[in-house]
Amino acid sequence: MCERCVKGSRECTYPEPRPKTRPRSSKSDAAQPATTIAEESSREEETAKSPTKAGSTEVLKDGGKGKKPDLGSRKKARGKGAACRKQDVHGHKQPIPSIEQTRQDLGIRESPETDGSGPLSASQAGSRNCRHLDILTSESSMSPDTISLSHLPQHERMYLEYLREHITYHHYFFRNDANDFIHNILIEHALSYEPLLNAVVGFAAFHATLAKKEGKIQDFLGYYNKAVSLLLKSLVGGQRHTEAMLLTILQLATFEEYLGDWVNLIGHQKAAFSMLTEFYSADSIMENELGRKILAWYARFDLFTGFMSGYETVLGREWLGANERYHTEQAQRYPDDTHLQIEAAIASHRVMALDMALLFGKLKTGNIALPNFRRENDVLGARMRHWKQSLEPLLTDERYLVTSFEGAPKPDPDDIVDPYRPGGLLGGPLFQMNLVLIDWLGTSIMHAYQTALMLQQPPPRGLPDTALELCRLFETVEYWSGSHAGSILSAQAGIGIAALFLPKDERHTMWCRRKLATIEGQGHTYPPAFRAKMAALWGTTEILHWWLPNDEGYPPIVRSIHSFSEDRTPKPGSQPTEDLRSMKGLFDKLDIQDWKDARRRQSGLGCVGRRAGSAS
Numbered sequence: 001m002c003e004r005c006v007k008g009s010r011e012c013t014y015p016e017p018r019p020k021t022r023p024r025s026s027k028s029d030a031a032q033p034a035t036t037i038a039e040e041s042s043r044e045e046e047t048a049k050s051p052t053k054a055g056s057t058e059v060l061k062d063g064g065k066g067k068k069p070d071l072g073s074r075k076k077a078r079g080k081g082a083a084c085r086k087q088d089v090h091g092h093k094q095p096i097p098s099i100e101q102t103r104q105d106l107g108i109r110e111s112p113e114t115d116g117s118g119p120l121s122a123s124q125a126g127s128r129n130c131r132h133l134d135i136l137t138s139e140s141s142m143s144p145d146t147i148s149l150s151h152l153p154q155h156e157r158m159y160l161e162y163l164r165e166h167i168t169y170h171h172y173f174f175r176n177d178a179n180d181f182i183h184n185i186l187i188e189h190a191l192s193y194e195p196l197l198n199a200v201v202g203f204a205a206f207h208a209t210l211a212k213k214e215g216k217i218q219d220f221l222g223y224y225n226k227a228v229s230l231l232l233k234s235l236v237g238g239q240r241h242t243e244a245m246l247l248t249i250l251q252l253a254t255f256e257e258y259l260g261d262w263v264n265l266i267g268h269q270k271a272a273f274s275m276l277t278e279f280y281s282a283d284s285i286m287e288n289e290l291g292r293k294i295l296a297w298y299a300r301f302d303l304f305t306g307f308m309s310g311y312e313t314v315l316g317r318e319w320l321g322a323n324e325r326y327h328t329e330q331a332q333r334y335p336d337d338t339h340l341q342i343e344a345a346i347a348s349h350r351v352m353a354l355d356m357a358l359l360f361g362k363l364k365t366g367n368i369a370l371p372n373f374r375r376e377n378d379v380l381g382a383r384m385r386h387w388k389q390s391l392e393p394l395l396t397d398e399r400y401l402v403t404s405f406e407g408a409p410k411p412d413p414d415d416i417v418d419p420y421r422p423g424g425l426l427g428g429p430l431f432q433m434n435l436v437l438i439d440w441l442g443t444s445i446m447h448a449y450q451t452a453l454m455l456q457q458p459p460p461r462g463l464p465d466t467a468l469e470l471c472r473l474f475e476t477v478e479y480w481s482g483s484h485a486g487s488i489l490s491a492q493a494g495i496g497i498a499a500l501f502l503p504k505d506e507r508h509t510m511w512c513r514r515k516l517a518t519i520e521g522q523g524h525t526y527p528p529a530f531r532a533k534m535a536a537l538w539g540t541t542e543i544l545h546w547w548l549p550n551d552e553g554y555p556p557i558v559r560s561i562h563s564f565s566e567d568r569t570p571k572p573g574s575q576p577t578e579d580l581r582s583m584k585g586l587f588d589k590l591d592i593q594d595w596k597d598a599r600r601r602q603s604g605l606g607c608v609g610r611r612a613g614s615a616s
Contacts (some may be wrong), residue, residue, distance in 0.1 A: 012189070012247070013293040026205065037457075042439065045163075057482045058074060059139065063603070067593055089169060106566070114340055114567045128479075130296070142305070146302055147187055147188060147191070149161070149183070156197070156201050159201045159205045159208060160187065160200070160201060160202040160204060162204050162205075162207070162208045163182070163183070163187075163200070163203075163204040164183055164206065166208075166211070166485060167182065167203075167204055167207060167485070167486070168182075168484050168485050168486045169181070169182055169486075170435070170484055170485065170486035170487050170489060170490040171207060171485075171486040171489060171490075172254060172297075173254070173257075173300060173435055173489075173490050173593065174293075174296065174297070174490075175296075175342075175346045175348055175432055175435060175439070175490075176339065176342050176432050177293075178339040178343070178344055179289050181289065181293045184580075185289065185290055185293070186200060186247065186251075187200065189243065189244045189247055189290075190244075190247075192244060193242070193244035193248065194230055195226075195227050195230040195231040195234060195244075195245070196227070196244050196245075196247055196248040196251065198223045198224075198226045198227035198230065199223070199224070199227035199231075199248050199251040199252055199255070199418075200251060201223050202221075202222075202223030202224040202226075202255065203220075203221050203226055203251060203254065203255060204303060205219055205220035205223055206224075206258065206523065206524060207253070207558060208220075209524060210521075210523045210555075210557060210558070212557075213555075215557040216557070216560070217461070217557065217560040217561060217564060221564070224252075224255060227248065227251075228252065228253060231245065231248050231249070231252070235563070241275055241278060243279065243290065243294070246272060246275040246279065246294060247270050247278060247294070247434050249271050249272045250268075250272055250294070250297045250298065250301075251277070252268055253265050253268035253269060253272065253301055254588070255569040256268060257301075257304075257524075258523055258524050258525065259525055259561065259564070259565045260524075260525035260526060260527040260528075260565050261527075261565060261568065262305070262527055265301065265305070266305050268301075269298075269301045269305060269314070270314075272298050273298070273302075273314050273315065276294065276295075276298055280294075282297075282316070282318040282319045282321070282322045283322055285322075286322055286323060286326045287318070292323070292326075295319060295320075295323055296323075296350075298315070299315060299319070299320060299323075299350060299354075302314055302315045303350070303353050303354060303357060304493070313354060313357050313361075317351075317354060317355070317358065320347070320350055320351045320354050321351060323347050323350070323351075324344075324347040324348055324350070324351045326347075327343045327344040327346075327347040328344050328347065328348070330343070331344035332341070338429045338430065339429070342430070342432060342433060342436070345394075345433070345436060346436055347389070348387055349387060349436065349439060349440060349443070352380065352384055352387065352443065353385075353439075353443055355380055356380060356446070356447055356450075359373065359376055359377060359380060360450050360454065365452055373454070374455075377451060378398075380447070381447065381451075384443065384444060384447060385438070385601060388440060391433075394430065395426065395430075395433065397426075397430065399425075399428070400426050400427050400428045400429070400430045401422075401423040401426065401427070402422075402423070402424070402425040402426070402427045402480060402482070403422040403423070405419075405420045405479065405480060405481075406481070407481045408420065408479040408480060408481060409479055414507055414511075415475075416468065416471065416502070416507060416508050416511045417468055417471050417472035417475055418472065418475070418497075418589065419472060419475040419478075419479050420479075421472070421476075424472065424473070424476055425438070425473070425477070427480075427482055430503075431482070431483070432484075433474075434473060434477055434487075435477070435487065435490050435491055437473060438470055438473055438477075438491045438494040439494065440472060441466055441469060441470040441473070441494065441498075442470060442493060442494040442498070443498045444466055445463060445466050445467060445470070445498065445501060446497060448460045448462070448463060449463065449468075449500075449501075452481055459501070464500040464501055464502060464503060466498075466501075467497075467498040467499075467501040467502050468498075468502065470494055470495070470497075470498040471495065471511070471515075473499050474488065474491050474494065474495050474498075474515065475515075477491065478515075478518070486516065488519060489519065489522055490521070491525075492519045492524045495512075495515055495516070495519065496516070496526065496530060498512075499512040499515075499516070499534065500537065504537070509538050512546055513543065513547045514547075514548065516534075516547045517546070517547035517548050517552070517553045517554070518553070520558060521553055521554075521555060521558055522549065523561070525561060525562060525565055528566075531543060531544055532544065
């Protein structure tokens with residue numbers, strides 16, 4: 001029985017059963033997602049063959065024959081993999097640093113299987129008190145400390161150890177991960193499917209490269225290219241679709257989002273949707289942790305692309321409705337389990353965001369009359385306010401309110417917010433609620449803004465208040481010494497939304513520019529459309545190159561990533577794809593001069609450091 005079930009005095013379902021999947025499709029049907037992946041990924045093959053163009057390492061030609069590697073007999077010859085054959089952008093061989101030196105540079109301790117000492121890793125520091133995990137291919141589940149990596153080549157093992165030590169669920173933009181999914185289920189599936197292994201290792205190598213002063217794009221790009229190449233071979237080769245394939249697509253889509261490549265992201269989203277609906281129904285996906293995490297992972301991309309493009313989401317409401325019912329029932333059944341209360345709040349917020357995307361999408365396509373839209377939109381606004389009010393007992397629990405910011409940077413007299421307001425941050429098991437609140441504030445801003453656009457009204461006067469509260473919470477998370485690794489990356493979408501609605505004076509503008517530079521310095525690239533719109537809004541073209549003057553805080557590795565992303569920008573595609581690329585859902589009908597005038601009128605609102613409510 002897992003520890004959390006003992007504490008909650010409930011029946012333990014460890015390990016959870018595998019859900020009843022939908023009938024497998026025929027071979028011809030099974031090849032369907034390959035079309036999307038092939039269309040969106042064909043140039044990755046060219047990238048892999050052309051290190052001069054993309055700064056990529058050579059993608060290995062072995063593997064790709066469709067056989068699942070045996071965990072006990074993986075050939076150590078794979079040590080000659082992409083990460084070990086480094087070349088510079090001109091094709092010249094570079095000296096490879098020793099494993100020991102690289103470990104020291106990245107701050108990786110020895111694997112727990114050979115060492116057992118040292119500080120808690122990212123996986124250990126997470127919520128490891130719940131162990132009712134389900135692994136599809138095994139009858140028993142493993143903790144991160146017992147998943148053996150000894151059979152892997154050294155560089156792959158090193159990067160997976162980096163993932164254990166330094167990568168948290170925040171890097172994946174998850175809002176909660178009580179079962180430590182990325183260090184357990186994801187790694188176990190990666191060890192049984194080589195495309196996923198390369199995708200996960202590449203993602204860890206990406207973050208490790210950013211952490212090094214002298215990191216090179218070649219350090220991670222070979223893994224990414226190999227993952228795409230092997231996945232494509234699996235799909236076009238007619239292999240039976242598996243959950244590991246779906247996880248690979250989702251991992252690659254996360255990579256694409258970091259690179260600012262939303263066009264490729266939507267291609268991976270389409271392939272993921274095809275497999276998700278092949279494996280599961282809205283009810284069966286809720287039967288174990290793997291299905292629930294896959295749904296949450298996919299749904300985030302679906303909502304994200306829907307909001308940014310201005311179109312309705314692909315996934316039907318019944319899926320997230322089932323998710324909300326499940327988590328609400330669990331929270332009601334075990335009211336003392338904090339993680340279950342958080343999961344229920346996240347599930348409810350996700351449904352509200354979906355309803356908002358669907359409602360505005362229907363008005364845009366003419367599928368709802370304006371009076372009906374007004375009525376449904378008013379109900380939605382009331383639901384959003386009630387969501388926040390219902391969580392007040394949790395959000396004001398004095399046991400978890402942070403009152404000390406010892407070790408944080410000194411207050412900046414030019415700051416636009418007060419990040420050190422006592423009780424303005426949640427710590428302990430409620431820390432992730434800070435990120436959920438940032439999501440809610442961002443959703444509130446988008447709801448108010450989109451409502452004004454649809455009804456051809458001026459922007460609500462409360463938008464700057466809400467935007468400043470979001471900024472305050474973001475900066476508090478950034479500066480507090482107890483924040484989880486990757487937290488501000490997880491809040492990147494919220495700060496991008498808030499930046500649109502802050503007063504347009506030098507102080508507020510430079511604050512935003514510094515925060516956006518900080519986020520991109522940690523690996524998340526905002527797309528060119530966002531940078532161009534902000535340049536027009538702020539009246540400066542220098543941010544088209546970099547957020548700060550004189551290349552301040554612009555490390556060489558980030559420059560290389562930007563260059564790589566720009567070189568691989570695809571040609572114009574379908575209208576929805578182009579609307580996503582241009583962020584039409586966010587910027588449609590945004591007249592820069594009108595909003596400048598409106599923001600000047602609102603800039604006199606003395607809302608620095610004040611707690612704001614919903615803008616709707």
